[in-house]
Amino acid sequence: KNEVEQSPQNLTAQEGEFITINCSYSVGISALHWLQQHPGGGIVSLFMLSSGKKKHGRLIATINIQEKHSSLHITASHPRDSAVYICAVRPQTGANSKLTFGKGITLSVRP
Amino acid sequence: EPEVTQTPSHQVTQMGQEVILRCVPISNHLYFYWYRQILGQKVEFLVSFYNNEISEKSEIFDDQFSVERPDGSNFTLKIRSTKLEDSAMYFCASSVVRENIQYFGAGTRLSVL
Numbered sequence: 001k002n003e004v005e006q007s008p009q010n011l012t013a014q015e016g017e018f019i020t021i022n023c024s025y026s027v028g029i030s031a032l033h034w035l036q037q038h039p040g041g042g043i044v045s046l047f048m049l050s051s052g053k054k055k056h057g058r059l060i061a062t063i064n065i066q067e068k069h070s071s072l073h074i075t076a077s078h079p080r081d082s083a084v085y086i087c088a089v090r091p092q093t094g095a096n097s098k099l100t101f102g103k104g105i106t107l108s109v110r111p
Numbered sequence: 112e113p114e115v116t117q118t119p120s121h122q123v124t125q126m127g128q129e130v131i132l133r134c135v136p137i138s139n140h141l142y143f144y145w146y147r148q149i150l151g152q153k154v155e156f157l158v159s160f161y162n163n164e165i166s167e168k169s170e171i172f173d174d175q176f177s178v179e180r181p182d183g184s185n186f187t188l189k190i191r192s193t194k195l196e197d198s199a200m201y202f203c204a205s206s207v208v209r210e211n212i213q214y215f216g217a218g219t220r221l222s223v224l
Contacts, residue, residue, distance in 0.1 A: 041218050041220065042215070048213075099213070100156070103153050
């Protein structure tokens, strides 16, 4: 059974700080997604990656397939980055299209 | 920018009633998904749909649930006889192909009384 673990569970940062959110998983995957969920509940896809590193604006996502670990970095954090950040993985096996989600990290960025 | 739209944003229903949650996926996408998030819990996969049939479904997706693409744009989730434990946020998502990034709608909050 694929488990997705995220750490830390809650994170508070000061505006401008560099933030790292971690995700680890237990089985081989074909892709990992980072998602952002705002207080209203809507989900926004940030990244999908299967190797290496991706960057979009102030966000950087990295993945280490051998170690079954991914990180999401936020540079120059801002209060508007306050949200729940969720990691989700798609297993490697066959026709499997479903995502398995982590519990998410609640990030609060204080001005 | 194209987006996935879901209606209604909030649905209140009585236990035992049928509900239909509606989604309009992004127009050139071929894979469609429904997910559920019970308050305070993880997002859970319900079902994926491709080429007018269910591609994969989870244990949660029992006979009370069904999905349909009634026309070229809508994708619906029907719950035949709602239970209290069906109260949750339901998210629709779509992707160009299975291996691509999935785009999520804003969700429908279902409250079963």
